[in-house]
Amino acid sequence: MKDWFKKGSPWIWLSGGAVTISMVMVLGLVLMIAYNGLSHFWPKPVLEFEYQLEGQASAERVIGEISRSETMTAAAMREAGFHVPEDQAVVVRHLIKRGNRDVTGQDFVWYLEDFMSNKRFPEDILVLERLQWGDFYGFLREFVIDGEVVTIGDDARRAFENTLQETSQLVREINVIERVNIGDVNFRMEQLRRQLRGLQLNETISDEQRAVLEAEVAESRADLDAQYAELEQRRNELRREVSRYAITMETMGGQMRRIPLNNIVHAWRPNEMSFFQKVGHYGRSFWDFVSGYPREANTEGGILPAIYGTVLMVLIMSVVVTPFGVLAAIYLREYAKQGPLTQLIRISVNNLAGVPSIVFGVFGLGFFVYFLGGNIDQMFYSETLPSPTFGSPALIWASLTLALLTLPVVIVSTEEGLSRIPRSIRDGSLALGATKAETLWRTVVPLAAPAMMTGLILAVARAAGEVAPLMLVGVVKMAPSLPLDGNYPFLHLDRAFMHLGFHIFDVGFQSPNVEAGRPLVYATAMVLVFLIVILNLTAMVIRNRLREKYRSESD
Incomplete structure (x- = not known):
């Protein structure tokens, strides 16, 4: 037994057991989330x-x-x-x-x-x-057109199934008109309003020039008004068409309730569905969840805006934090004189990683939103004041706040990667006549690239799941429009956005219907975990390719 302890076998078994328990716990957590989330979309018997x-x-x-x-x-x-x-x-x-x-x-x-x-x-x-x-649960009794009962019984069922497909198509067309076409017209109208306001505030142009430019703006506004009127007319025609149809349902209490078809998203009879019909229903329901818009206080519908916002925020955060973190680490390791001041900076960076995330949110609100965004509005968007453009919580400020939050992770990982590069590689490059800058950027940095990607992976994993700072600098319960659309400049950094983490918090703890939102909490959490895995796997693939390309003695 003494020899067994002296050889260190107990510590090997203890470490292996701890790793195994950790893996089982993580796998169990993922399976629990996946089961509770994915089972929600399977049609249950009534x-x-x-x-x-x-x-x-x-x-x-x-x-x-x-x-x-x-x-x-x-x-x-x-x-x-x-x-x-x-x-x-x-x-x-x-x-x-x-x-x-x-x-x-x-x-x-x-x-x-x-x-x-x-x-x-x-x-x-x-x-x-x-x-x-x-x-709604009940029995179909009547099919109604223009307020008149047309068919009952089995005939009502066939008429309902045939008409529901047509009305669903019309409802989708209405949604496209409202969210895309009318949204584009409203966006361009707002741009014209800002342009007109800017002309009125501009004192450097003459009255004649101002009159000519205002006439051009008025002409463009008239064209947009005509487009809006045409779209509104088409939308009203479609609404009148879909409002003609309804069904009469019998509830469990024997009451008769009339339901218009334009209020119905899907209809199914779970007790007579075959296995393959249930599989088809499952796939359609899950697709509607990941590609649809939320409704009913986020307890129904989909999470597409939240997915959009999460991915865009993480990508912008990565673009910002990577160069700043890498450059800071290169300076500290390669250029700064190693002494008490440099050591103090390193200690500060390490301590910064332990600051609560909500503190970063407060800093982002005060510095990025109120100070930086407010000054940007004063200098470049004065025509929109007092309504703020960048002086309110937005996607760009959330991304910068999380970039500041994850900056220490990237700095520490990059420094560790630079420290692993042998001194002999630097000396060999310098001996061949390369300058220090050439040695650094052509030899040392490529060899340290895998460590930089490791820091980016850790930063993405932390940033994608943060919620507390986002509540102060940009995330909202319901975003009226996506931050990425077809209107120039396409990526609108000044817009508020939805986030999967905040969506989980809102549905789980702020929902008026807790039981209805419970399965959506698990489903959204599963999508968030899957999204983080995809982002991390992408970064890992890049890191491994860089590692193979720049394999060195230190590997």
């Missing part, structure tokens, strides 16, 4: 049952999906007001997603297993995903 508590005169008819089940102690349920027999120790309860929030006011309700009876899965139950008020 249960119909009768629920009657002791003392109730009649049973309640309930229709919905089983969201999750729990085993509770009978004592806890008695304290909650339920009558449970004294000889019973535990009670099973189910959280039923019954939808129909506009009818019942509450779409998630707990039901006790002991009081549920006559369970069945009717094939004719229809589930509707709506633009407003969440999902």
Whole structure:
């Protein structure tokens, strides 16, 4: 046993065990997030049952999906007001997603297993995903055109399925007109308004020149007004067309509710779907999630703006932090005189890495947004004041704040990479007649490139998941437009943006409907993890190629 300890075998096993436990924990966390996130898009069977508590005169008819089940102690349920027999120790309860929030006011309700009876899965139950008020569960009874009942029964089902495809196409066309076409016209109108305001404030031009330029602006404004009127007319025509159609649904309480087709996103009958139909529904739902826009206080719809904002912020942050971090590390390692001052700078850089991220957010708000952005508005965008352009939280300030946050990581990694380059390589280059600058940029820096990429990988991993500083310098709950679009200059750094991390926080802790947002928290977290992995893998591939290209003795 003494020899075993002297050889260090226990520490080898201890290290291996710690690595194994860490890997299992990380894998378990990823699998948990993936399971809870991906299972949300699978069409679950819809249960119909009768629920009657002791003392109730009649049973309640309930229709919905089983969201999750729990085993509770009978004592806890008695304290909650339920009558449970004294000889019973535990009670099973189910959280039923019954939808129909506009009818019942509450779409998630707990039901006790002991009081549920006559369970069945009717094939004719229809589930509707709506633009407003969440999902709807019920039975299709009538198909309505212009307020008149046209067909009922099976004929109503066929008419509904055929017409829903047409109305969905029209609704998509309406969305394109509103988000793209009308958005472009509004953007150009705002540019003209700024231009006109600038002419009015410009005192260096004569009145005649100002009148000519104002006439040109007015002519352009008239053309845009005509385009806007044409688009608005087309949109109103499409709205009138899709508003003609509706269906009548029977709820679990026997009520009849009329639902317009323009409020329906998707419709399916989960209890009669085959496996391959469910797979197709799953793929379509997941694609709508990653490519759609959020709605219903972020508890419904997609996360495309959040993905856009996260990727753009990380890319801009990487472009900013890499040259500054690399140049700072090169100066500290290669040019600065090694002494107390340099050592103090290194200590400050290392300590900067431990500063809480919210402190960087406060600094970014005070320096970047109010001071730097406010002065930019005063000098270059005075025609827009008092409405700020760069003097408000925006994508550029969030990127710069995170670049400052991750700068110590890049500096330390680059310095370590430079320190690993043998002195003999530098001396050999200088002996062959190269200058110090040539030796540095053509020999030393390429050999240290893998270490620089390692610092960038660590910076991306940290920046992509940060939320606290972003809440002060640019991230918002709902962004009216994407920071990247088809309008010049295409990348709008002055716009606020959405972020996957903040979206998770908002849905998980600020949502008015916690149960509806719970699966979206896991799904968004899964997308964020996947996005970070993709960004890191890209950086790793670049690093490995550089390492192979510039392999040296130090490797």
